[in-house]
Amino acid sequence: MSARRPPADRDRGSLSIVMMFLMINVLAGAALIVDGGRALTARRHPANTAEAAARSAVAKKSHN
Secondary structure, three states: OOOOOOHHOOOOOHHEEEEEHHHHHHHHHHHHHHHHHHHHHHHHHHHHHHHHHHHHHHHHHHHH
Protein backbone atom coordinates (compact mmCIF):
# COMPACT_ATOMS: atom_id res chain seq x y z
CA MET A 1 0.00 0.00 0.00
CA SER A 2 1.41 3.38 -0.94
CA ALA A 3 1.38 6.36 1.38
CA ARG A 4 -0.54 8.79 -0.84
CA ARG A 5 -1.83 11.95 0.74
CA PRO A 6 -5.47 12.83 0.27
CA PRO A 7 -6.17 15.70 -2.17
CA ALA A 8 -7.22 18.03 0.65
CA ASP A 9 -3.77 17.83 2.25
CA ARG A 10 -2.02 18.70 -1.02
CA ASP A 11 -3.89 22.01 -1.32
CA ARG A 12 -3.35 23.01 2.26
CA GLY A 13 -1.97 26.58 2.47
CA SER A 14 -2.63 27.51 -1.15
CA LEU A 15 -5.35 30.00 -0.17
CA SER A 16 -2.85 31.85 2.00
CA ILE A 17 -0.55 32.32 -0.97
CA VAL A 18 -3.40 33.52 -3.19
CA MET A 19 -4.56 35.97 -0.52
CA MET A 20 -1.01 37.26 -0.07
CA PHE A 21 -0.70 38.04 -3.79
CA LEU A 22 -4.17 39.58 -3.81
CA MET A 23 -3.31 41.88 -0.91
CA ILE A 24 -0.05 42.92 -2.58
CA ASN A 25 -1.97 43.84 -5.73
CA VAL A 26 -4.63 45.76 -3.80
CA LEU A 27 -2.04 47.72 -1.83
CA ALA A 28 -0.01 48.47 -4.97
CA GLY A 29 -3.15 49.69 -6.74
CA ALA A 30 -4.08 51.92 -3.81
CA ALA A 31 -0.56 53.35 -3.74
CA LEU A 32 -0.75 54.16 -7.45
CA ILE A 33 -4.10 55.88 -7.00
CA VAL A 34 -2.89 57.98 -4.08
CA ASP A 35 0.40 58.84 -5.79
CA GLY A 36 -1.41 59.74 -9.01
CA GLY A 37 -3.76 62.06 -7.14
CA ARG A 38 -0.86 63.80 -5.47
CA ALA A 39 0.91 64.20 -8.82
CA LEU A 40 -2.19 65.76 -10.38
CA THR A 41 -2.53 68.14 -7.43
CA ALA A 42 1.13 69.12 -7.62
CA ARG A 43 0.82 69.77 -11.36
CA ARG A 44 -2.33 71.88 -10.96
CA HIS A 45 -1.07 74.06 -8.06
CA PRO A 46 1.23 76.35 -10.14
CA ALA A 47 -1.54 76.94 -12.68
CA ASN A 48 -3.97 77.87 -9.90
CA THR A 49 -1.42 80.29 -8.42
CA ALA A 50 -0.83 81.93 -11.80
CA GLU A 51 -4.56 82.28 -12.43
CA ALA A 52 -5.06 83.84 -8.99
CA ALA A 53 -2.26 86.33 -9.66
CA ALA A 54 -3.78 87.25 -13.01
CA ARG A 55 -7.22 87.77 -11.45
CA SER A 56 -5.68 89.91 -8.71
CA ALA A 57 -3.84 92.06 -11.28
CA VAL A 58 -7.03 92.56 -13.31
CA ALA A 59 -8.98 93.46 -10.16
CA LYS A 60 -6.38 96.04 -9.09
CA LYS A 61 -6.26 97.51 -12.61
CA SER A 62 -10.05 97.87 -12.80
CA HIS A 63 -10.23 99.68 -9.42
CA ASN A 64 -7.75 102.38 -10.48
